[in-house]
Amino acid sequence: MPVRLAIIVPAYDESARLRPTLETLSNFMAGIPYTAQVIVVSDGSKDGTEKVVEEFAATHSGLSVVHYPVNRGKGYAVRQGVFAADAEYILISDADLATPIEEVDKLWAAVEGGAEIAIGSRPLRESQLEIRQPLYRELAGRAFNLAVQLLAVRGIKDTQCGFKLFRTDVAKEVFRRATVDRFGFDFEALMVAHDLGYTIAEVPVRWRHQEGSKVVLLRDGPEMLGQLLKLRLKGKTKRLALPREAGRAD
Numbered sequence: 001m002p003v004r005l006a007i008i009v010p011a012y013d014e015s016a017r018l019r020p021t022l023e024t025l026s027n028f029m030a031g032i033p034y035t036a037q038v039i040v041v042s043d044g045s046k047d048g049t050e051k052v053v054e055e056f057a058a059t060h061s062g063l064s065v066v067h068y069p070v071n072r073g074k075g076y077a078v079r080q081g082v083f084a085a086d087a088e089y090i091l092i093s094d095a096d097l098a099t100p101i102e103e104v105d106k107l108w109a110a111v112e113g114g115a116e117i118a119i120g121s122r123p124l125r126e127s128q129l130e131i132r133q134p135l136y137r138e139l140a141g142r143a144f145n146l147a148v149q150l151l152a153v154r155g156i157k158d159t160q161c162g163f164k165l166f167r168t169d170v171a172k173e174v175f176r177r178a179t180v181d182r183f184g185f186d187f188e189a190l191m192v193a194h195d196l197g198y199t200i201a202e203v204p205v206r207w208r209h210q211e212g213s214k215v216v217l218l219r220d221g222p223e224m225l226g227q228l229l230k231l232r233l234k235g236k237t238k239r240l241a242l243p244r245e246a247g248r249a250d
Contacts (some may be wrong), residue, residue: 002035002087003037003086003087004035004087004088005036005037005087005104006037006038006081006087006168008041009021009081010043010081011040011041011042011077012042012043012071012077012214013047014049015051015052016047017096018040018095019052021095021096022053024101025101028101028102029062040066041067041078042066043073043076044071044072045067050065068080073183073185074181074182075182075188078092083175085168087168088167089165089167090167090168091164092162093162093163094162096210098162098210099120103120103163106120106205107120107163109203110203111165111167114199116193117190118165119156119164119190119200120162120163121204123145124203127205128204131210132209140221141160144160147225147228151229151232153187158202159190160183161205164189170198173196174192174193176243177243178192179243180231182224182227183215183223184223187231
């Protein structure tokens with residue numbers, strides 16, 4: 001039977017909190033009426049992240065790990081997971097499960113309604129922010145999203161929520177063209193998807209802030225803004241050009 005859903009979990013030095021996440025995902029898969037798999041992508045982790053997955057997978061079915069020795073960035077890790085997936089749909093989920101995995105039911109409703117991509121969104125009125133980010137991070141996120149709407153994807157209120165469902169053929173078409181290796185990959189993927197004419201549904205979800213984010217505002221904020229400007233200046237034709245090597249660095 002074809003696998004219905006591949007859950008891609010990018011992970012960098014996540015050994016401390018990954019086992020509870022794997023337990024949650026395994027329990028989720030045991031209770032759904034369709035087939036699913038989890039692919040953890042260990043992005044050059046140095047803390048034994050891949051070993052945690054391998055040990056867990058030895059006694060639980062449907063889990064695997066992709067690992068490479070050098071840290072390349074979250075965007076690169078997501079691409080490797082997408083390329084490795086063999087399923088009808090792909091869900092990209094953060095390792096901390098800030099958006100509970102059960103919220104995928106809301107994304108299913110959107111794709112069954114005709115969208116090729118459904119993304120979790122925190123600012124929507126119906127969303128439930130059970131634990132909010134520190135105020136400075138929330139304000140920075142809002143300011144950045146204004147820049148994204150101005151320069152990249154108009155009408156999308158939250159490109160950075162780490163919970164996105166793609167039809168697999170769509171995901172592969174989008175991420176074959178993606179070049180951003182680090183945290184700007186979210187808005188790049190949606191920008192490319194928009195350029196390709198795919199329908200993107202923004203869906204309200206439950207979300208809980210989790211400590212331990214790898215995003216450092218003073219370092220990553222300016223870098224992401226630079227990536228955004230670079231993508232805008234590329235123009236649609238160059239954004240849609242296929243790189244010589246899928247998964248290459250930006």
